[in-house]
Amino acid sequence: MAISRGRQRDRGADYWPGFVDAMASLLLVIIFLLSVFMLAQFFLSQEISGRDTVLNRLNSQISELTELLALERGNSRDLEETLSVLQANLSGAESERDRLQGLLDTQAGAASSAGGRVAELENTLDSEKRISARALSQVEILNQQISALRRQIGALEAALEASEFRDKESQTKIADLGRRLNVALAARVQELSRYRSDFFGRLRQILSQRSDIRVVGDRFVFQSEVLFSSGSDEINAAGRSEIDKLGEAILELSDQIPEEINWVLRVDGHTDERPVSSASRFRTNWELSAARAISVVRALIDKGVDPKRLVAAGFGEFQPLDDGDTPEAYARNRRIELKLTER
Helix, strand or coil: CCCHHHHHHHHHHHHHHHHHHHHHHHHHHHHHHHHHHHHHHHHHHHHHHHHHHHHHHCCCCCHHHHHHHHHHHHHHHHHHHHHHHHHHHHHHHHHHHHHHHHHHHCCHHHHHHHHHHHHHHHHHHHHHHHHHHHHHHHHHHHHHHHHHHHHHHHHHHHHHHHHHHHHHHHHHHHHHHHHHHHHHHHHHHHHHHHHHHHHHHHHHCCCCCCEEEECCEEEEEHHHHHHHHCCCCCCCCCHHHHHHHHHHHHHHHHHHHCCCEEEEEEEEEEEECCCCCCCCCCCHHHHHCCCCCCCHHHHHCCCCCCCHHEEEECCCCCCCCCCCCCHHHHHHEEEEEEEEEEE
């Protein structure tokens, strides 16, 4: 009889190792699930932090929005897959809980201890469900942010297209204005050339037919000896008569040229390459050439020519007509040139 009771006690004690193993396995599963969930939470927080950085750099990285959107889609899919795995694990844990609950129901002697563990497992499962719900909420927020980014990209693309269209219109208008301006300028140049020809023709008529007054290119040239004594910037009596004739021609021309043509008569003074005399009040040929040009301009103003239509310039010896060093070459280079041009 004692042997029978001992065998009964032994058979009753055999349940505990299996129960302990099952509980240990369950705890390992729960710990594993918690570890997986913590890792998921860590990666999720890192991902959300990365998203905030991407959003802050949006204004300066518009050219990378397409790649960022693709990356966001991939990350969203990864999160959804992670949530699916967590949900599958939760389903497994719930199944294991149900199985353990069945085992606990068969073990009346360990009801109170098992009930406490079941309650703990249920709390753990509830906590994991709440975490999963938060993860789903974060995924939804990320999806909303992606939608907002898509709308912003659409708006930026529309603005860019509108800007490109306006730019093309502006380019077309600028090209058209340029063509019109070139045509207008060409017409003005031709018109001024016509008046220049008329002006030179008139000068040939009214000025004395002297060899030291001639036309060179688009300039009317006076040899300096016609107007000035050697080394002087004062117009002599003979030169004053020629300047008076020139003034009359300019006044006649002023009445003929339309107001919209902004013309001027440029008076250029030139000397030969020989230095000025030490007795002269001018230190350089440049000063002498400029003073002579100014004297001609003043004489024309005295004759009634509008000062706004006159320009005086001195070139010294640096624009010779003849590079020779003979007296004839020097005489050709000492000159006053008149050029009708636009301002």
